[in-house]
Amino acid sequence: MPDASARGAVLELLRGTGQFNDDEVHVAEELFDLGTGAPPSDPSYRWLAIFDGESLVGAACYGETPGTDRTFDLYWIAVQSGRQGTGFGTRLLQAVEHSVAKSGGRMLVAETSSRTDYLSARAFYCARGYAEAARIRDFFSPGDDRVTFTRRLEESSR
Amino acid sequence: MPDASARGAVLELLRGTGQFNDDEVHVAEELFDLGTGAPPSDPSYRWLAIFDGESLVGAACYGETPGTDRTFDLYWIAVQSGRQGTGFGTRLLQAVEHSVAKSGGRMLVAETSSRTDYLSARAFYCARGYAEAARIRDFFSPGDDRVTFTRRLEESSR
Numbered sequence: 001m002p003d004a005s006a007r008g009a010v011l012e013l014l015r016g017t018g019q020f021n022d023d024e025v026h027v028a029e030e031l032f033d034l035g036t037g038a039p040p041s042d043p044s045y046r047w048l049a050i051f052d053g054e055s056l057v058g059a060a061c062y063g064e065t066p067g068t069d070r071t072f073d074l075y076w077i078a079v080q081s082g083r084q085g086t087g088f089g090t091r092l093l094q095a096v097e098h099s100v101a102k103s104g105g106r107m108l109v110a111e112t113s114s115r116t117d118y119l120s121a122r123a124f125y126c127a128r129g130y131a132e133a134a135r136i137r138d139f140f141s142p143g144d145d146r147v148t149f150t151r152r153l154e155e156s157s158r
Numbered sequence: 159m160p161d162a163s164a165r166g167a168v169l170e171l172l173r174g175t176g177q178f179n180d181d182e183v184h185v186a187e188e189l190f191d192l193g194t195g196a197p198p199s200d201p202s203y204r205w206l207a208i209f210d211g212e213s214l215v216g217a218a219c220y221g222e223t224p225g226t227d228r229t230f231d232l233y234w235i236a237v238q239s240g241r242q243g244t245g246f247g248t249r250l251l252q253a254v255e256h257s258v259a260k261s262g263g264r265m266l267v268a269e270t271s272s273r274t275d276y277l278s279a280r281a282f283y284c285a286r287g288y289a290e291a292a293r294i295r296d297f298f299s300p301g302d303d304r305v306t307f308t309r310r311l312e313e314s315s316r
Contacts, residue, residue: 023224023225024225027224027225065297066181066185067181067182067185067298068297068298068299069298069299069300069302070299071297071298106296106300107296107297109294109297133294133295134292134293134294134306135292136267136291136292136306136308137291138264138265138310139223139226139229139265139267139308140225140226140227140229141226141227141228142227142264144227148292148294150294150297152296
């Protein structure tokens with residue numbers, strides 16, 4: 001887990017991808033503080049980061065979905081724009097899945113958008129065993145659906 | 159909107175319906191404090207209550223869904239168990255819809271469960287113009303799906 005000193009690097013990473021607007025970066029900032037602050041940090045918001053040497057290349061935030069039995073939400077996953085497609089995202093996602101499975105997780109849920117600029121995000125999930133489980137038309141705005149991907153974690157990997 | 163003095167009555171109401179577990183009542187307690195506390199109260203959590211004389215019969219919590227363009231979430235709606243089926247829920251829901259429409263809302267979203275004990279909740283939404291928009295199998299627990307109802311608010315009523 002990145003410590004609080006990685007805060008600036010994580011926020012810069014999110015901004016750099018161009019896939020998170022100001023509000024979303026602000027929410028990420030709050031979740032980062034909740035998840036990585038002085039103990040007791042909030043176990044609902046866990047962070048994982050991936051580095052190339054000392055340089056932060058990707059980060060993900062996930063946690064158990066309140067009110068569910070062992071369902072986890074993948075709140076954010078981001079890889080530096082210049083480094084996408086080089087395997088860092090896959091390794092980061094696998095690390096999240098491993099962590100969730102170790103915590104007894106049964107299902108991982110990732111929400112994204114139907115917009116064209118999220119095509120690579122949707123393809124990323126599809127290629128890694130996630131299925132589109134639900135879609136709410138026009139949820140984000142007219143013409144912009146909320147698309148929910150889920151992956152069931154195998155009993156054997158838990 | 160109920161003021162902070164109605165706090166105990168609202169929480170008792172939620173507990174009395176038997177449809178909210180301890181965790182859910184605790185979340186409602188936090189949302190109530192956020193939405194009805196000393197100004198500036200959080201506009202993301204608005205409350206409406208319905209009374210019979212001086213007695214609280216129902217309450218609802220709703221607010222604009224973060225990251226969306228004019229989509230609103232109906233977080234909770236509850237009517238005292240002994241008074242269900244007598245029109246209070248309908249009037250309360252209409253009041254929520256009116257308030258959302260007045261704020262420019264485009265869509266109301268209500269999430270519920272596929273469990274048998276939520277049958278009356280699902281029937282309540284269906285009978286009032288809501289459609290099942292999405293369902294995630296086994297989301298809450300194995301065999302317990304998350305069912306999302308939406309209602310699009312008419313241009314004319316906004």
